[in-house]
Amino acid sequence: MKNWIPFFAIQVLFLTCTTNKKIEWLEWEIGEKIVIERNKKALVWVYDPSCSTCEEAEQRIFNTPEINQYLNQHFIPIKLSGKRKETITTKGKTYIYRQGLNGYDFHDLAQAITQSKETISYPQLVFLDENMNIIAPLSGDIQPDELNLLLHFVAEEQFKKMSIDEYKKTY
DSSP states (O other): OTTHHHHHHHHHHHHHHHHSOOOOOBOHHHHHHHHHHHTOEEEEEEEOTTOHHHHHHHHHHTTOHHHHHHHHHHEEEEEEETTOOSOEEETTEEEOEEEEETTEEEEHHHHHHHTOSSOOOSSEEEEEOTTSOEEEEEESOOOHHHHHHHHHHHHTTGGGTSOHHHHHHHO
8 A cells, every 4th residue: 555655656757747737938940840840730829029018928828737638749939029029930931020111010920920910919819730831810909718629629620520619519
């Protein structure tokens, strides 16, 4: 019986560590390589470093153990600053930082993946497939329970079979 106690304690410690694991966000270039190597989908967090709403939303959404565990298991998490100054080349196209266009600064890649026309609202989430193609960009205030539903919807590829409203009825 005494031998079971240390085993049980180790199991509890392991489960606690894995379920409370933080999301390890990757830069675009590293994330892109891993998405393709591992044949996994990506979730991109597009934000503005000076946006207090972005910081608050990130803390609220990604401090949920259930979301963190599922996201880390089924997706490659990528963080992209909409104000990033460095050039990014992906899928044969080069994206640059645009300064002062109509008084608005942004990175072309952030605008492209969020499918924004003129200005980018922050924060946004973008789901990408295993080839870095856009599945869906999501803007607005997303709550943890809604993100959890969306993570399952995309990871299980239900978006190929039904609408999100249909999926909500089965979830």
